[in-house]
Structures are given as structure tokens and as C-alpha cells.
Amino acid sequence: MNQEQFQQLLEEKGISLSSHQLQQFKKYFEILVEWNEKMNLTAITDEEGVYEKHFFDSVTAAFSYDFQNVKTVCDVGAGAGFPSIPLKICFPHLHVTIVDSLNKRITFLNHLVTELGLSDVTLCHDRAETFGRKEGIREAFDVVTARAVARISVLSEFCLPLVKENGQFVAMKGASALEELEIGQKAITTLGGKVERVEHLTLPMEKSDRYIAVINKIKKTPKKYPRKPGTPIKAPLE
Numbered sequence: 035m036n037q038e039q040f041q042q043l044l045e046e047k048g049i050s051l052s053s054h055q056l057q058q059f060k061k062y063f064e065i066l067v068e069w070n071e072k073m074n075l076t077a078i079t080d081e082e083g084v085y086e087k088h089f090f091d092s093v094t095a096a097f098s099y100d101f102q103n104v105k106t107v108c109d110v111g112a113g114a115g116f117p118s119i120p121l122k123i124c125f126p127h128l129h130v131t132i133v134d135s136l137n138k139r140i141t142f143l144n145h146l147v148t149e150l151g152l153s154d155v156t157l158c159h160d161r162a163e164t165f166g167r168k169e170g171i172r173e174a175f176d177v178v179t180a181r182a183v184a185r186i187s188v189l190s191e192f193c194l195p196l197v198k199e200n201g202q203f204v205a206m207k208g209a210s211a212l213e214e215l216e217i218g219q220k221a222i223t224t225l226g227g228k229v230e231r232v233e234h235l236t237l238p239m240e241k242s243d244r245y246i247a248v249i250n251k252i253k254k255t256p257k258k259y260p261r262k263p264g265t266p267i268k269a270p271l272e
């Protein structure tokens with residue numbers, strides 16, 4: 035997907051990008067590729083691949099979820115910034131908090147955010163399991179996003195404690211989404227969530243399947259969750 039196709043495909047979805055926003059994406063690509071030579075950030079480094087599989091794929095969250103009507107977003111395990119930095123570029127009003135357990139990713143993001151001139155982006159080096167127990171953080175976000183971090187049963191324990199009551203957890207998933215949701219049903223319910231909808235899409239050029247699950251936080255998460263670091267993966271709520 036080249037830059038023109040990226041712009042046009044988003045335009046078709048009602049997301050119009052200014053030349054400034056397009057420039058921010060261009061700079062993001064350049065910085066990503068430059069830093070990727072020094073640290074492992076992504077296996078995708080060709081421009082068309084990055085535009086489709088990172089930038090466009092990240093923004094697809096906004097095809098299924100209205101980011102215009104929310105303010106605070108937490109992105110769990112954002113790595114090189116996906117999906118929250120592309121979403122922040124498209125929806126500059128968002129206040130984005132990123133939590134990632136790998137400090138070198140946070141160092142990269144710090145540089146990126148400065149270079150792109152993004153405001154209201156907070157970067158936290160922490161594990162989701164401890165982050166979700168912190169006062170002022172727990173149950174504080176309108177929406178929590180995650181892409182390619184863990185399967186739904188584990189991811190729910192990372193993300194749902196951060197979502198405020200009546201807020202949403204938006205999980206971006208590949209082909210295994212429906213199976214993961216079935217296995218993750220117990221975790222979602224236990225943590226106070228309820229699946230509202232699951233939307234399917236296919237990446238326009240590469241044609242792989244994507245699912246976006248919107249999970250409502252219908253009640254508070256019991257105090258014992260998230261459990262201590264490592265436990266959600268070792269003993270998932272399945």
C-alpha cells in the first residue's frame with residue numbers, strides 16, 4: 035500500500051488526513067526504519083508493508099470504534115507504537131498512555147513522540163499486571179487497545195482492569211480471534227467485561243484476516259485482578 039492508497043482508503047472510511055498528518059506518517063516510517071537497524075522493533079521494513087500492516091492496520095480500530103467520542107486511551111504492549119500512535123496521528127484530541135514492559139521500546143517511543151510533535155502522550159515502562167493495580171490508572175481509561183500482545187484470555191487480564199466502568203476494551207486480532215474469544219469467555223466475564231461486537235475485515239492488499247472485538251466493561255474488575263506478573267500467562271482464566 036503506497037501513501038496515496040493509504041490516504042484514499044482512509045478517506046473512504048471518513049478519515050481525512052491533512053498534509054501535516056501525512057507528513058507525520060512519513061516521518062514515523064523513516065524513524066521506525068532508522069531505529070530498527072539498532073534495535074529490534076519490527077520485521078516489516080518496506081514502505082508499502084509498513085503502511086499497510088502497521089499504519090493502516092492500526093487505524094482499522096477506528097472503523098469499528100468511534101474514537102471521536104472518547105478522550106483517554108491506554109495501549110497495552112504498544113511495542114513500536116501500534117495501534118495507538120497511528121490513532122493519535124489521525125485523532126489528535128486523544129490523550130494516549132502507552133504501557134510496555136520493554137524499556138528500549140519506551141526509549142524509541144519517547145524519541146518518536148518528540149520528533150512527531152505529539153502532545154498528550156504518556157509513556158510508561160511497566161508490566162500491565164502491575165500497572166493495572168495503580169491508583170489513578172486502574173479503571174481510569176475510556177478505552178484500552180491492544181494488538182499482538184497475548185491471547186484474549188490473558189490479554190483481558192492485562193487490559194480490562196484499566197478500563198473505566200462503561201468503557202471499552204478494543205482487541206485487535208488475527209485469524210484465531212473467534213476461537214480465542216470462545217476460550218477467553220470465562221476471563222472476560224470474570225474481569226467485568228461483555229463482548230459487544232466482533233467485526234471482521236481483510237487487509238486491502240495483503241488480504242489477511244483481521245478481527246476487532248469490542249468488549250464493554252459492564253462492572254468493576256474484582257480487586258484480586260490483575261494477578262502478579264507472569265501469572266496471567268502461566269495460569270490463564272480459561
Ligand SMILES: C[S@@+](CC[C@H](N)C(=O)[O-])C[C@H]1O[C@@H](n2cnc3c(N)ncnc32)[C@H](O)[C@@H]1O
Pocket residue numbers: 110111112113114115116117133134135136139160161162163180181182183192
Ligand atoms: C509482539 S509486540 C506487539 C507490539 C505492537 N502492539 C504491535 O502490534 O506491533 C508485544 C509487545 O507487548 C509487550 N508486552 C508483553 N507482555 C507485556 C506485559 N505483561 N505488560 C506490558 N507489555 C507487555 C512487549 O514488550 C512487546 O513490546
